[in-house]
Amino acid sequence: MPGQVKRIFVWIFWIFVIYAIFTSPDRAADLVMTVWDIIVNGFASIGIFFDRLLGR
Structure with missing residues (x-):
């Protein structure tokens, strides 16, 4: 059941994008x-951030 709900929301998302x-x-x-x-x-x-953290 949760897989079906996820699949429905994915379809709704892509329909909205299109x-x-x-x-x-x-x-x-x-x-x-x-x-x-x-x-x-x-x-x-x-x-x-990492450059400054390493002192470069």
Whole structure:
């Protein structure tokens, strides 16, 4: 039963993603770019943290 619920939510998620892309592609692209920037900046910040922690 929990596997079926998870599968339903995954389908709902992907249907929403496709709907969002078709109804507003510019906004969907902006959202993806924003999320990508957050991820990249997060990894860069972690790298800076460890560099400074090691005294480089």
